[in-house]
Each structure stands twice: as structure tokens, then as C-alpha cells.
Amino acid sequence: MPSQIVSLVVNGEPREFIARPGVTLLAVLREALGLTAAKRGCAQGSCGTCTVLVDDRPAPACLIAVETVADCSVRTLEGVAVGGNLDEVQSSFVDNFATQCGFCTAGMIMVAEALLDRDPDPSEEDVAEAISGNVCRCTGYRPIMIAILDAARRRRGESVEGIEGTAPARPAEEAVSR
Amino acid sequence: MAKLRGRGYASVNYPTGMNLGGDPSQALIHSTTTGTFVITLSSVDLGQGIKTIAAQCAAETLGLPIENVLVDTADTDTGPHCMGTFASRGTHRVGNAVIMAAAEARGVMLEVAAEELEVDAADLETDGTGLIKLKGSDEKSIHITDLALAAHFKHGRTISGRGIFLKEPSTPVPETGEMDPDSCQAHACTAAFVEVDDETGVVEVLELYNVYEIGRALNPAMATQQVEGGAWMGLSHALFETTEPYYPRRDHGPRDFAEYLMPGPADIPVQHSLFLERPAGNGPYGAKGIGEMTANAPIPAIANAVFDACGVRLTAMPFTPERVLRGLDALRGNA
Amino acid sequence: MTYRLAPIDKSPFAAEREDDFTVIGSVVQRSDARGHVTGRTEFFEDVAPPGLLHLKMHRSARHHARIRGVDLTEALAVPGVVRILTHADIPNNLYTPLKLIGVEPDDEPILAVDKVRYLGEPICAVVAESEAAALEGAARVRVDYEDLPAVFDVEEALAEGAPLVNEYHGRNFFTYEGHHCRRIRFGDVEKAFGQADHVFEWRYESAPIEQAPTETTGCVVIPQADGRLRIHSDTQACFFTLDNTALILGVPFNKLRIVGGTVGGGFGGKVDVIVEPVACVAAMMTDRPVKFVYNRYEEMQVSSPRAAERIYIKDAVMNDGRIIGRKVTLYVDSGAYARHTPYGTTKAAAHMPGPYSIPNVWADCHCVFTNRTPSSAMRGFGVTIGDFALESQMDRVARALSMDPLQLRLLNAYRDGDLKAHRKVAEGTALVEVVQKAAEMVGHELPEAYRRMSSTTREGL
Structure with missing residues (x-):
């Protein structure tokens, strides 16, 4: 099969490139377009570090043959901060110490963007479910969940002052009683 | 069929620095002409935050705002030697090297300020906002930007410093094992609360209480990251992880995250953490290393909680449902 | 504040703490966070030289x-x-x-x-x-x-007639200055067993564990205009990698330059210098940039994991809970090659008998070769599995004596001035205090005498 010209709308900009058959969306983003925020953690769809939004839905870019998403809209982490200003999810990740090594961060934030776009007031369970395909080896997940819940509050315009973000998954008394 | 709850404890210590020592790290620091201090290292940040910690140590020692500090790492052409980021050594070794370098630079900074202000260097202090001033006086002061410019263009001085930390290597006595393995020891106690499903053998960790004595929490938010992220890893080791599930048999090894199991965001316990600080005499502002130890105490605490819940003593990691069920069967005489 | 901050309890050791700091002890934002949330942090694989x-x-x-x-x-x-x-x-x-x-x-x-x-x-x-x-x-x-016949179990590997794994060593164990294991000999453990009211012996074991950083191990090597090689690497130790790579290549050390320092998790898995030497040879032979990065399968099954261990602990215990002797026989599965496992095994020996003052200690810590992936460093190297065994043992001893497990620990906890089994005098200890605080947090009541114990005094002993 010959290479073909594929077009995508990447972070709002129409882009065209020559793609070998079967080349992944991740390879196109990282190598052809120089968008390296999405990472290759496993190249087999099991870690979530390459997550981008395809037509507003989270997708593992490492598993997608780019010709199968021709003409789709693709959003990457590079497209999130407008004019260098961090959005609510990004600033919440910073403020809540939700990053350590940073390798899973791009995927986590893209999943959070998709979640908050469809549900401005997610529950803790909704957040856990949304990021359940994304591996983080550093944080233990809770700081990331707190950051996403806090981002939702920020996006809803609620004050971020005094939010401790420590809401336990279940009441402590219940858990300790035997 | 019941869900059985139990509580277990573990208390541990952990050594700071490469075992037996002999693991130096260096730091260089210099001021730009406008008073930004650049720390040059070859140290690696794996996510634990050594760049931030190095900047904090330098800012504290210099007496300047942290905004005046930049960290340049890790390039072997420009950065001086660092043994590496392992053995809970980064904060301790690099922190000490940075403090030594910054102290030397501060000495030069105060000497030049003394000349500029025509006072004795010993009578000068820094206020943490960028001013170097005569103790007890608001009149006689100079800002670090003006001072750095003057040092460079007027006095021909370089405001700089060199630092190294080395714990001399110890050699064990082969017969007895006598040795000096560590620089200091951090301490922890974990209490784990679990629920065991006696039908499926699944162990759920409900809550983890972690108390850590770490010398000094140089950055309490980042110390919290280590404790809570490490506790998750300990839980994961305890219940899920291995590359050889039927060790010593070599087969059935997981190849990816679909097969190598770890607790996901819906499986995490509530964590309650507390720090104590007993500063180490040889630590940077008293700090001990805690990067590694945070995964350790949760594992036996969970094992002990499982026993408390259901009477099964787990002696092989990980504590899979299969092992729990086999233990329950043995208790019921069905083995 | 929106982050979850563990509080600091300043009451213990208050006299030893200074508090006169402006930057130390304060919550400074991570300097790398902005790069992480914008995707601008550069990891080694984000380098894409032409002709790779x-x-x-x-x-x-x-x-x-x-x-x-x-x-x-x-x-x-x-x-x-x-x-x-x-x-x-x-x-x-x-x-x-x-x-x-x-x-x-x-x-x-x-x-x-x-x-x-x-x-x-x-x-x-x-x-x-x-x-x-x-x-x-x-x-x-x-x-x-x-x-050839293979051996996979540490004790089978040490048995007479086992297949020889690695000819370099001649035997299936690492030799420590003429000894077949790293030893600790402190007091007279056999005498303690003779004097003890109870002797308890149990066995513990673990299987290999993968570091599993989200970024796999790798490097990109780029030949430079001046004939040198620039190595973009996620090594945990830049100079360690530079020095060993130069030795393997047989080139002057200053022919190489390592650029790194921003790593997507390590946990010990990126300490061994494995990918850089062969990638450098390839770059030198082709005079082109070369990338060698592990796939997830290699990271899981081929890169060095945390070693499997098998640990036997035998304790001499008095009716009041004092442990007067502890004998530890520990086997670390090094796999087919040594890597850093001899070091980790010595670290395991140094850690025995745990954070307790036990007057008679005997430990034999074996670094054993088997036909499996070489193990090496991982977070808690030499200690994590030992702690699982030690703290399970403490719980079992307490239960066997019908004693409160925290009181057993407080009674035996090491204090300032105690001589450890490796003959270093303990200082800066705080095990007593972390146990007391944990008890307080979970509402575990301790008798007054145990609440008054301290790492700095011998009160209550």
C-alpha cells in the first residue's frame, strides 16, 4: 500500500502530512508534527500516557492508525493552555501537587478535560473511572483525583480558597470499626 | 460468607545514603551579573523533586528569595559529579553540597556588600527579600541585583561557591559484619485497616495511617507526595505485583499493564499521614532521606491486618486472592 | 490551600528543632510542575535528531x-x-x-x-x-x-550438584571476602536460644517485582561535530553511566557527554547501565544517531527487577516480650548475573535485626545466582522484603505471647546509644515516637509506662 496524504485538525489548526499505512496517530503527533506532550509508555494501549482527544473523546494515540481518524479533530496537551495561560485543570494539577515525574501528566490532563467537558460536576467515582486507564507510578492517584475535582470547582467558578480536598472515600469511623 | 475487617501494624527504619558511603555529590553556584544564583549539578530528578529541594536549600543559605535561584541539571559537560539518584541519597547528599556551595557564595556576597556599604561584613544580615543590610538598620542596605552588578563591574569579584558532600567509605569486617552503613536513619510506623472477603479472597485496604520521622520536611508538600505515593506502591507490592506469579517457576510473567496488576484509582485507601522531625546532625537542615522507605511499612502492616481479619498468615508476597483462599481453606481443614 | 498536606507534629524532639527558616519547611511549588502540565518538559525520547x-x-x-x-x-x-x-x-x-x-x-x-x-x-x-x-x-x-540444565530456586541453586549458572563465580553464590555470604555476628545467638523462654522460627518469601516506571529505560545517542557522542538518557546516575559506557567502549571518558536529569520515574530500574553502551557502539559504527528504548515487555521481563528473597527468622524471646536473640538466614535471588545485588545483600545484612535492640544477632545473607533475569536496585533495595519478614515476625511473636504488638515493638525498639548488630552506636533514633504517634492516631491505647517511653532515655525499660 502506498503512503497517503492525511489531514487532521490538530488543536484547531488544519494539518496535512504524508502517512505510511498503519502509522500511528502517536507517531504522527510526535515525529511529523513535533507535538511531544503525549508520551509513549507502552505502545500497546495499556498505560494511557499517550492519551489525546479525538473528536473530544479520550483515545490512546499509540493504537490508532492515523488514516482511520482522517479529518477528525485531535486535541493534545499543547492545545490546552491558551496564550500561555494554564487552564483550570493545569493550574489545579500544579496547585495540588498532582505531578511527580510528569510522564503520565499529559494523558491524565486530557482525560480530565474530556470528563469536565461532558460533566462539570463529577463525583469522586466518576473521576476514578475516567482515569482508570491511565497508569501513574508516583502519586498513588489521590492527588490527581483531588486536582481534577478541584479543577471542576474552579471551572464552575467556585472559590478555590480553603478547599482541603481531603474528602475520604468513606467515613473514617466506618472504616475503623470492626 | 463475610467481609472480615482487621488492623495491622509495622514499624521500620531506613538508612539514608548509599550503603557503606563513598558516594559523593558536588554542587557549584554562581551569581549572574544581576543577582540570580545558578546552581549547577549533574543530579537527576526522577520526580522526587531534587531541583526544587536544591533551590530551597540555596535560597535559605544565601538568605535570598527562592525566585533568585535557578537550577541547571543534568549535563556531564557542565555539571559537577553526582553519584546518582538512588539509595535515598539525593536530598541528603545534594542538599549538603548545595548548602556548602551557597555558604561560600554568601561569604563573598557579604564581603562585597561590606565594601559597598562601608561596614564590617560580620555586621551584615540578609532578610530573605533580596536585601543585604546592616543588622538593626533599615537605612544601610543594598539589593542583591545592585550588589551583583557592583561585584562584577566594579570590584571584579565572582560571587560563587563550590560544595561537595562525601561520607567516607566504610569496609565491612568480613567475620562480624562490623560496618558503618548509613548517614542517619528515618523512621516510620504504619497502621493498616483492611477488609477480607472470605468468599473471593480479595483484600481491600480501607485506610492507611502513616507516621514518619524524617529529620526535617524541607518541603512538606513534596514530603507528603513521597509518603502517600510510596504507601500506594507498598499496597501495590503487597496485594498485586510480581513479574513471576508462580515463582520460582518462570512462566506466566506479565508483559504489560494489562497483566502486571496494580491498584487503580478506585482501589486506593484513605490515607492519614503525620510527620515528626528529629533533625539529623549531618543532614541538610536536618533532613533525612525518605524516597525509598515509604513503600516498606505498608506491606507487613497489611499482612498483619489480614491475619487480624481472618486468621490467615501470609508469608509469601504478593497476597493474592489465591493465597488468601488457600489460607482460609487450611484454617477450615480443607487444605 | 488545596493540596493535601501531612501535618508536622512538632512536640517530640522540640528541643532539637530550629524553626528560624524562611524557605526551608515551607510549601514551595515544584519548579518542574509547569513544564509537566503544559507538556513542555523534555524527556529523552522527545529528542528527535534527523537520520535517527x-x-x-x-x-x-x-x-x-x-x-x-x-x-x-x-x-x-x-x-x-x-x-x-x-x-x-x-x-x-x-x-x-x-x-x-x-x-x-x-x-x-x-x-x-x-x-x-x-x-x-x-x-x-x-x-x-x-x-x-x-x-x-x-x-x-x-x-x-x-x-543446558537450569536452576530457578535459591536453595536448590546452593545444593550439591546444582547446574552452575555463571562460570565467573565458579559457584552459585557471590563470595564476600572468602565467605559464602555476608555475615553479621553479634553476641552469642545459640546461647540466647538456650536461655529463652520461647523460640520462634518462621519463613517468608517474595517474588520479583518490576519498577514499572511509566517511561521505559532508553537513550538517544547523537554523534557530535567534534567527534564526541551526546547521550540523551533517562539514567538515574549521569556520571555512573558516562564512566561505565566509556570503559565498555574503550574510549577516553571525555568523548562522551550525558544529558539527562528529567526522568519519567526510576524506582531503581534505571541504575544499571544497560542501553547506553550498545547504542553508543551502534552510533560509532554507523556515525548516525541511534535510539535504543525498551518496550514495555522488555521493561517488565528483561530489565532487572527487585530480587525475590527467602528469609528465615529464628527468635529467642522471654516471657515479658524481650527478644534476646535473632538469627536470620536470607537468600537474595540475583538471577544470572551480579549487577548490584551483592551490594543490596550487604545492605540487607546491615539492616538486620530491624530497628530493635537485640543483644545476640546472627545473620547469613546469601547472594545467589539462578537462571533468571538479573535482579538489581529497586526502591528500598535490600530492605523492603526484609521489613516484610521482620515486621510479620514481630506480629507473630506478639500474638504468640498474647502481647500488644505495639508494646512489643516499644519494649524492643532501639534507642540512642544502643549498639547495633553491625556495631555502630545508634543516634537520632525515633522509632519509639513514631509508634506512639501511630497508636494515638488510631486510638490504640497504650499504658502510661509505654506512653512515657522515649528514644532519648531508657525510661520504662
Whole structure:
């Protein structure tokens, strides 16, 4: 099969490139377009570090043959901060110490963007479910969940002052009683 | 069929620095002409935050705002030697090297300020906002930007410093094992609360209480990251992880995250953490290393909680449902 | 504040704490956070030099076998394959731990010569224009094996007549200055067993654990205008990598430059210097940039894991809970090669008998070779599995005596001034205080005498 010209709308900009058959969306983003925020953690769809939004839905870019998403809209982490200003999810990740090594961060934030776009007031369970395909080896997940819940509050315009973000998954008394 | 709850404890210590020592790290620091201090290292940040910690140590020692500090790492052409980021050594070794370098630079900074202000260097202090001033006086002061410019263009001085930390290597006595393995020891106690499903053998960790004595929490938010992220890893080791599930048999090894199991965001316990600080005499502002130890105490605490819940003593990691069920069967005489 | 901050309880050791700081002890934002949330943090694989070649390894399909022959014909015929490296191409074909400061052994080839000793051992490196071509080439290498008996269990490996894993060592264990294990000898443990009211002996074990950083191990090597090599790497130790790579390449140290420092998690898995030397050889032979990065399978099954351990602990215990003797026999599964496991085993010995003052201690810590992936450093190296055994043991002893498990720990906890089993005097101890605080947090009541105990006094003992 010959290479073909594929077009995508990447972070709002129409882009065209020559793609070998079967080349992944991740390879196109990282190598052809120089968008390296999405990472290759496993190249087999099991870690979530390459997550981008395809037509507003989270997708593992490492598993997608780019010709199968021709003409789709693709959003990457590079497209999130407008004019260098961090959005609510990004600033919440910073403020809540939700990053350590940073390798899973791009995927986590893209999943959070998709979640908050469809549900401005997610529950803790909704957040856990949304990021359940994304591996983080550093944080233990809770700081990331707190950051996403806090981002939702920020996006809803609620004050971020005094939010401790420590809401336990279940009441402590219940858990300790035997 | 019941869900059985139990509580277990573990208390541990952990050594700071490469075992037996002999693991130096260096730091260089210099001021730009406008008073930004650049720390040059070859140290690696794996996510634990050594760049931030190095900047904090330098800012504290210099007496300047942290905004005046930049960290340049890790390039072997420009950065001086660092043994590496392992053995809970980064904060301790690099922190000490940075403090030594910054102290030397501060000495030069105060000497030049003394000349500029025509006072004795010993009578000068820094206020943490960028001013170097005569103790007890608001009149006689100079800002670090003006001072750095003057040092460079007027006095021909370089405001700089060199630092190294080395714990001399110890050699064990082969017969007895006598040795000096560590620089200091951090301490922890974990209490784990679990629920065991006696039908499926699944162990759920409900809550983890972690108390850590770490010398000094140089950055309490980042110390919290280590404790809570490490506790998750300990839980994961305890219940899920291995590359050889039927060790010593070599087969059935997981190849990816679909097969190598770890607790996901819906499986995490509530964590309650507390720090104590007993500063180490040889630590940077008293700090001990805690990067590694945070995964350790949760594992036996969970094992002990499982026993408390259901009477099964787990002696092989990980504590899979299969092992729990086999233990329950043995208790019921069905083995 | 929106982050979850663990509080600091300043009451214990208040007299030893200074509090006169402006930056230390305060919550400073992480300097790398902005880069992480914008995707601008540069990791090694984000470097994309033009003309990049890709390296993939052909690995052993056997646990233990003699190599009768390697046939590269089909692999070299794959379109895009540029070169295939074998052991003959590696100037000094010996992995080395820390030779510059005298840490050996040199017991492991970079690329296998005439034998393979574990499943997945690298045999030859295929360098190609694309990753797909490199993978295809690696799959088409043909190796003719003569199978040898393999051993996988640490105690079986030490038994008479076990297959020899690694000829360099001559036996299936690492030799510590003439001893077959790292020893601790402190007091007289046998006498303690004779005097004890109770003797308890139990066994513990673990299986290998993967560091599993989200970023796999790898490097990009780029030949420079001045003839040097710039190595973008996710190593945990830049100079360690530089020095060992130069030794393997047989080039002056200043021919190499490592650029790194921003790593997607390590947890000990990126300490061994494995990918850089062979990638550098490939870059030198082709005079082009070369990338060698582990795939997830290699990271899981081939890169060195946390060692499996087997630990026997035998305690001499008095009716009041005092432990007067502890005998530890510990086996660390090093796999087929030493890597840093002899170091980790010494660290395990230094850690015994845990954070307790026990007057009679005997420990034999064995670093054992088997036909599996070499183990090496991981978070808590030499200690994590030991702590599982020690703290399970403490719980069992407490239950056997019908004693409160925290009181048992407080009674035996080491204090300032105690002589440890490795004969260093303890200072800066705080085990008593962390146990007391944990009890307080969970509402576990301790008697007054135990609440008054302290690491700095001998009160209550």
C-alpha cells in the first residue's frame, strides 16, 4: 500500500502530512508534527500516557492508525493552555501537587478535560473511572483525583480558597470499626 | 460468607545514603551579573523533586528569595559529579553540597556588600527579600541585583561557591559484619485497616495511617507526595505485583499493564499521614532521606491486618486472592 | 490551600528543632510542575535528531543454553536493516558495576558470547532505519542452541550438584571476602536460644517485582561535530553511566557527554547501565544517531527487577516480650548475573535485626545466582522484603505471647546509644515516637509506662 496524504485538525489548526499505512496517530503527533506532550509508555494501549482527544473523546494515540481518524479533530496537551495561560485543570494539577515525574501528566490532563467537558460536576467515582486507564507510578492517584475535582470547582467558578480536598472515600469511623 | 475487617501494624527504619558511603555529590553556584544564583549539578530528578529541594536549600543559605535561584541539571559537560539518584541519597547528599556551595557564595556576597556599604561584613544580615543590610538598620542596605552588578563591574569579584558532600567509605569486617552503613536513619510506623472477603479472597485496604520521622520536611508538600505515593506502591507490592506469579517457576510473567496488576484509582485507601522531625546532625537542615522507605511499612502492616481479619498468615508476597483462599481453606481443614 | 498536606507534629524532639527558616519547611511549588502540565518538559525520547536509527535486541529464547551458532543472513536481508552488532563488535564486552571505585565483578557480557544464562539475555543488536525494520530484523535472527540444565530456586541453586549458572563465580553464590555470604555476628545467638523462654522460627518469601516506571529505560545517542557522542538518557546516575559506557567502549571518558536529569520515574530500574553502551557502539559504527528504548515487555521481563528473597527468622524471646536473640538466614535471588545485588545483600545484612535492640544477632545473607533475569536496585533495595519478614515476625511473636504488638515493638525498639548488630552506636533514633504517634492516631491505647517511653532515655525499660 502506498503512503497517503492525511489531514487532521490538530488543536484547531488544519494539518496535512504524508502517512505510511498503519502509522500511528502517536507517531504522527510526535515525529511529523513535533507535538511531544503525549508520551509513549507502552505502545500497546495499556498505560494511557499517550492519551489525546479525538473528536473530544479520550483515545490512546499509540493504537490508532492515523488514516482511520482522517479529518477528525485531535486535541493534545499543547492545545490546552491558551496564550500561555494554564487552564483550570493545569493550574489545579500544579496547585495540588498532582505531578511527580510528569510522564503520565499529559494523558491524565486530557482525560480530565474530556470528563469536565461532558460533566462539570463529577463525583469522586466518576473521576476514578475516567482515569482508570491511565497508569501513574508516583502519586498513588489521590492527588490527581483531588486536582481534577478541584479543577471542576474552579471551572464552575467556585472559590478555590480553603478547599482541603481531603474528602475520604468513606467515613473514617466506618472504616475503623470492626 | 463475610467481609472480615482487621488492623495491622509495622514499624521500620531506613538508612539514608548509599550503603557503606563513598558516594559523593558536588554542587557549584554562581551569581549572574544581576543577582540570580545558578546552581549547577549533574543530579537527576526522577520526580522526587531534587531541583526544587536544591533551590530551597540555596535560597535559605544565601538568605535570598527562592525566585533568585535557578537550577541547571543534568549535563556531564557542565555539571559537577553526582553519584546518582538512588539509595535515598539525593536530598541528603545534594542538599549538603548545595548548602556548602551557597555558604561560600554568601561569604563573598557579604564581603562585597561590606565594601559597598562601608561596614564590617560580620555586621551584615540578609532578610530573605533580596536585601543585604546592616543588622538593626533599615537605612544601610543594598539589593542583591545592585550588589551583583557592583561585584562584577566594579570590584571584579565572582560571587560563587563550590560544595561537595562525601561520607567516607566504610569496609565491612568480613567475620562480624562490623560496618558503618548509613548517614542517619528515618523512621516510620504504619497502621493498616483492611477488609477480607472470605468468599473471593480479595483484600481491600480501607485506610492507611502513616507516621514518619524524617529529620526535617524541607518541603512538606513534596514530603507528603513521597509518603502517600510510596504507601500506594507498598499496597501495590503487597496485594498485586510480581513479574513471576508462580515463582520460582518462570512462566506466566506479565508483559504489560494489562497483566502486571496494580491498584487503580478506585482501589486506593484513605490515607492519614503525620510527620515528626528529629533533625539529623549531618543532614541538610536536618533532613533525612525518605524516597525509598515509604513503600516498606505498608506491606507487613497489611499482612498483619489480614491475619487480624481472618486468621490467615501470609508469608509469601504478593497476597493474592489465591493465597488468601488457600489460607482460609487450611484454617477450615480443607487444605 | 488545596493540596493535601501531612501535618508536622512538632512536640517530640522540640528541643532539637530550629524553626528560624524562611524557605526551608515551607510549601514551595515544584519548579518542574509547569513544564509537566503544559507538556513542555523534555524527556529523552522527545529528542528527535534527523537520520535517527533504531536499535532492537534479539534475545535469548532459552533459560540456559550454549550458543552453537548465530545466523544473521535473513535478518540482514530485511529492508532497512543497516547493521547487526554481535559481541565481537563491543570493544570491552563486559558489563561493569562501579569499576572506577573498585566495585566488581565483571561477570556479564554486554552481548552474549557462547552461552545464555537467562531468558531474554541480549545476543545481537539490530540497527535499522525504522523501528519496524529493527523489530523485523531482530525477529529473523536465527540462533542455534544446545540446552543446558537450569536452576530457578535459591536453595536448590546452593545444593550439591546444582547446574552452575555463571562460570565467573565458579559457584552459585557471590563470595564476600572468602565467605559464602555476608555475615553479621553479634553476641552469642545459640546461647540466647538456650536461655529463652520461647523460640520462634518462621519463613517468608517474595517474588520479583518490576519498577514499572511509566517511561521505559532508553537513550538517544547523537554523534557530535567534534567527534564526541551526546547521550540523551533517562539514567538515574549521569556520571555512573558516562564512566561505565566509556570503559565498555574503550574510549577516553571525555568523548562522551550525558544529558539527562528529567526522568519519567526510576524506582531503581534505571541504575544499571544497560542501553547506553550498545547504542553508543551502534552510533560509532554507523556515525548516525541511534535510539535504543525498551518496550514495555522488555521493561517488565528483561530489565532487572527487585530480587525475590527467602528469609528465615529464628527468635529467642522471654516471657515479658524481650527478644534476646535473632538469627536470620536470607537468600537474595540475583538471577544470572551480579549487577548490584551483592551490594543490596550487604545492605540487607546491615539492616538486620530491624530497628530493635537485640543483644545476640546472627545473620547469613546469601547472594545467589539462578537462571533468571538479573535482579538489581529497586526502591528500598535490600530492605523492603526484609521489613516484610521482620515486621510479620514481630506480629507473630506478639500474638504468640498474647502481647500488644505495639508494646512489643516499644519494649524492643532501639534507642540512642544502643549498639547495633553491625556495631555502630545508634543516634537520632525515633522509632519509639513514631509508634506512639501511630497508636494515638488510631486510638490504640497504650499504658502510661509505654506512653512515657522515649528514644532519648531508657525510661520504662
